[in-house]
Amino acid sequence: xxxPPAPDAPLLLARGLGFSRNDEPVFGPLDFRLAPGxxxxxxxxxxxxxxxxxxxxxxxxxxxxxxxxxSGRPVDRQHLARGSAYLGHLHGHKADLGAxxxxxxxxxxxxxxxxxxxxxxxxxxxxxxxxxxxxxxxxGQNKRLALARLRLQGAPLWLLDEPxxxxxxxxxxxxxxxxxxxxxxxxxxxxxxxxxxxxxxxPVRTLTLAAARSPA
Amino acid sequence: xxxxxxxxxxxAQALRDLRLVWRRRGDAAQPLLFALMVVALFPLALxxxxxxxxxxxxxxxxxxxxxxxxxxxxxxYRSDVEDGSLEQMLLAPVPLAWLLAVRVGVHWFTASLxxxxxxxxxxxxxxxxxxxxxxxMASLLLGxxxxxxxxxxxxxxxxxxxxxxxxxxxxxxxxxxxxxxFGAGSVMAAAQGLPWIGALLLLGAGLALALVLAPxxxxxxxRIALN
Numbered sequence: 001x002x003x004p005p006a007p008d009a010p011l012l013l014a015r016g017l018g019f020s021r022n023d024e025p026v027f028g029p030l031d032f033r034l035a036p037g038x039x040x041x042x043x044x045x046x047x048x049x050x051x052x053x054x055x056x057x058x059x060x061x062x063x064x065x066x067x068x069x070x071s072g073r074p075v076d077r078q079h080l081a082r083g084s085a086y087l088g089h090l091h092g093h094k095a096d097l098g099a100x101x102x103x104x105x106x107x108x109x110x111x112x113x114x115x116x117x118x119x120x121x122x123x124x125x126x127x128x129x130x131x132x133x134x135x136x137x138x139x140g141q142n143k144r145l146a147l148a149r150l151r152l153q154g155a156p157l158w159l160l161d162e163p164x165x166x167x168x169x170x171x172x173x174x175x176x177x178x179x180x181x182x183x184x185x186x187x188x189x190x191x192x193x194x195x196x197x198x199x200x201x202x203p204v205r206t207l208t209l210a211a212a213r214s215p216a
Numbered sequence: 217x218x219x220x221x222x223x224x225x226x227x228a229q230a231l232r233d234l235r236l237v238w239r240r241r242g243d244a245a246q247p248l249l250f251a252l253m254v255v256a257l258f259p260l261a262l263x264x265x266x267x268x269x270x271x272x273x274x275x276x277x278x279x280x281x282x283x284x285x286x287x288x289x290x291x292x293y294r295s296d297v298e299d300g301s302l303e304q305m306l307l308a309p310v311p312l313a314w315l316l317a318v319r320v321g322v323h324w325f326t327a328s329l330x331x332x333x334x335x336x337x338x339x340x341x342x343x344x345x346x347x348x349x350x351x352x353m354a355s356l357l358l359g360x361x362x363x364x365x366x367x368x369x370x371x372x373x374x375x376x377x378x379x380x381x382x383x384x385x386x387x388x389x390x391x392x393x394x395x396x397x398f399g400a401g402s403v404m405a406a407a408q409g410l411p412w413i414g415a416l417l418l419l420g421a422g423l424a425l426a427l428v429l430a431p432x433x434x435x436x437x438x439r440i441a442l443n
Contacts, residue, residue: 058307061443081309082219090300096239097232108228109308109315111220133239149304 009072010035011157011188012057016066019049019056026052027209029066034188036156039179039202042192044209050192051089053209054161057190058086070157082111085155087163091146095135099126099145102134106149113154120148124174139166147178158182160191225310226318233322244326247284251331254280255338266343273342274352274403278396280338281331281356282363286388288327289367290381292319293438297375302438312438317431320368328360351406351416358419359399365423365430366391372437395419 010033018028027049034040044050055061057068059080068075070083093102103117114120121127124144126137134142143166150158163175179189183202237244258276259269296302305315335356339349370388374380402415 060303060306078309081307084307086303086307088300088303090298090303092300092304094232094236094295094299094301096236101232101235105228105232106304107220109220109225109305109310111309 009069011038011071012190013069013072014057014066015069017053017056017063017068018065019052019061020064030207030209032207034157034190036186036188037183039183039189039191039204041204041206042190042209043206044192048209050209051161054086054088054159054190054192058084058088058159060086083155084157084159085110085150085153086159086161087146087150088161089165091134091142093134093142093145093149096133098131098133099137099148100130102145103149103152107152110149110153112152114152117148117152120151121145123151123178124148125170140168140171143167144171144174147175151178156187158187158189158191160189162193163191164193220308220310222310222314225308225315229315229318230322233319234326237322237326244330247288247327248330248334250287251280251284251334251338254283255341258342270343270345271407273339273344274348274407275400276342277335277338277344277352278356278359278400278403281328281335281360282392282396284331285328285360285363286367286385286392288323289371289388290384292323292368292371293375297442302375302442306438306442311435313431313435316368316372316434316438317427320364320431320434323368324361324364328364332356332360345407348403348406351412352403354416355399355402355419358416358423359395362395362419362423362426363392365426366395369430369433369437372434373441375438376441395422398422 012034014030014032016029016031018030019026030053032040042050042053052061056063059075059077070079073079093106097105099121100117103120106112107117115123118127118130121130124147126141126144126148129137129141134145137145143163147163150160158179160175160179164172167175179191180202182189255276258272262268262272293302296305306312308315332353335353336349339352344352367388370391371384373387374384377383398415398419402412402419405412405415
């Protein structure tokens with residue numbers, strides 16, 4: 001079972017991917033592929049299943065149908081964990097710890113191939129806040145700290161759930177800059193948004209999720 | 217990208233948890249005060265007859281420690297669930313069970329070990345005969361980590377439930393019963409001059425088993441609960 005991935009295999013491939021909760025379909029079946037250096041924008045209204053799709057892809061939820069391949073190999077947990085970085089609605093860092101302490105912990109359990117911690121903090125505009133406990137950072141700054149974690153992980157695939165939420169214009173530009181840099185390095189980004197108020201400045205394909213159930 | 221090493225991950229997890237406890241060190245004293253108050257209730261309710269208190273002391277001390285550590289269980293994963301840290305731990309390449317084992321270890325060290333350390337003081341309040349104290353301490357040193365490990369599994373099962381405090385207690389207490397029976401039982405047996413080493417050995421065996429199985433079970437339970 002150690003066939004090397006085909007060189008032209010897409011970074012992420014989903015075939016007939018679907019998720020149901022209590023036999024009610026949340027999304028799918030979906031077919032899509034994401035090549036290295038590509039961004040995929042998942043569009044859809046509230047409740048269309050965008051977050052669920054990302055959680056399934058990240059491995060937090062188990063898909064009820066279909067399959068996912070990462071670099072041509074069927075997804076298993078270990079492989080998925082090394083290959084993707086997930087940013088959800090929750091920031092995933094401790095309010096009582098400083099920015100530096102949070103990132104050091106994340107780097108120790110996630111591994112990392114990105115820049116150093118201080119460089120990542122500077123990149124997201126949090127230089128000078130190294131020792132500020134996250135509880136004293138604003139909502140937008142907390143988001144920036146989570147983005148720094150993402151940058152630090154150096155995973156080829158980024159799964160971003162509403163990365164533009166809570167950010168000022170500067171922050172939106174920052175997210176776009178990070179996505180642009182990541183894509184330029186050959187990484188891929190899958191991001192969700194419910195509005196078209198911000199879009200990354202890279203070639204983007206879109207995947208529109210229709211509500212699986214028509215409202216009664 | 218470089219894969220994280222197990223040892224580095226364990227050290228980071230321990231450091232993080234110790235830091236978090238230290239930043240909230242006021243909270244860390246609460247289980248101690250709770251156990252002290254529970255122990256103080258008995259002389260008040262039953263009268264301060266030293267002989268009667270000495271007879272019930274092993275059981276009362278064990279129950280006080282058990283209830284105090286039960287109350288701390290709810291905090292084991294609560295904040296990690298609320299701020300998304302648990303999600304990130306779940307997604308890390310490092311096995312979740314390994315991180316949880318460290319997490320529970322730190323929890324025992326910061327929440328239960330202080331209880332064991334102050335037990336001689338509490339024992340003094342209840343006139344526990346001095347020759348029973350070593351047996352009591354030994355039973356607590358073996359029993360409290362076992363309580364933490366089993367509690368970690370039950371707490372993991374209730375992770376997805378919002379106000380799970382009472383449910384957690386209802387689920388955990390039946391599991392804690394054998395530990396209490398053998399723990400307090402060993403001291404009772406020693407008080408009557410009966411052999412007590414067997415109960416301690418059983419606690420030790422349970423601890424060895426739980427050390428291996430509980431983190432795995434807790435990790436599986438968290439995956440299910442967050443699904």
